[in-house]
Amino acid sequence: MAYAARSLRTTAVFAAVSLGIMALAACEADSGEDTAAPSATASPSAAGPDEGSSTPSTAGPSDGGASDESSSGSGGGTASPSDAGSDDQDGGVGMCETTDLTYVVTVASKPVNHALLTAVNKGSDPCLLPANELVLTIAELDGAAGHMGPDGKDWILEAGQSAYAGILFSHADTPGGKSADKVEIALTAAESPTTVPVGHGPVTVNDMEVTSFFGSAEDALTY
Known part of the structure; x- marks a missing residue:
């Protein structure tokens, strides 16, 4: 136990x-x-x-x-x-109108039968000059002057700036003609013309032609 x-x-x-x-x-x-x-x-x-x-x-x-x-x-x-x-x-530049410019037409010493058209922007603002639409007429003759030389391009004419066009009053090989001492000028056919005297005139007019506007007198009298 x-x-x-x-x-x-x-x-x-x-x-x-x-x-x-x-x-x-x-x-x-x-x-x-x-x-x-x-x-x-x-x-x-x-x-x-x-x-x-x-x-x-x-x-x-x-x-x-x-x-x-x-x-x-x-x-x-x-x-x-x-x-x-x-x-x-x-x-912002508008088209030039006929009344925006002043015009002077003066017979040139050469080429023969030519005159120089000088157009000046008399306004205070620039305008776009239509280069190819110039209308030149003589009150006593029917029809407007034909075009001669190359087409130009519309360009901005500044205030006080000049543009130039050459005028051929008559071709040497064309007989006859009418005497004139003033021309009518419009920038486009839609406008009313302004009358401008021909400096050193009168001139004999037949088959009258005019160039486009150029930037120099030399270019305008080339044609």
Whole structure:
């Protein structure tokens, strides 16, 4: 009986010891998990500065937003005003009318039977001169002068600027003709003519012709 009692006590002691060891192991396991947790949460905090520093450095150069916008803005700003200025200038100049100009017709020393027509813009503003529509008539003769020389191009006649046309009153190989000491001039057929005396006239007129307007007297008397 004494042996059996000792055996039970020994078993109880072993059981208690085993329970204590298991409890201690469980505590160590819990403490291990608790200490591991901070290291797991520390890794995102370490990664945070890396992400924060790499994001601005990558976005800034690749976007280049400020420099692109400023360069495109300056290009558009300098281009559009220049285009707009030329359009406004052309659109603001009206056609020259017959009454906008003063006229002088003078017989030329050469070529023979020629006269020079000088037209001056007497206004304070420029106007667009119709180069090829000049109408020249003599009151005592039927019909208007024919055209000679090349066609010109309409051009802006500034205030006070002169334009020139050459007049051929008669061909040397054409007999006859009528004497005249004045001509009638209109810039277009739709306008009423103005009468201009012929300086150093009178002249004999037959098969009269006139050039387009030119910028120099020499060009006008070439034909």
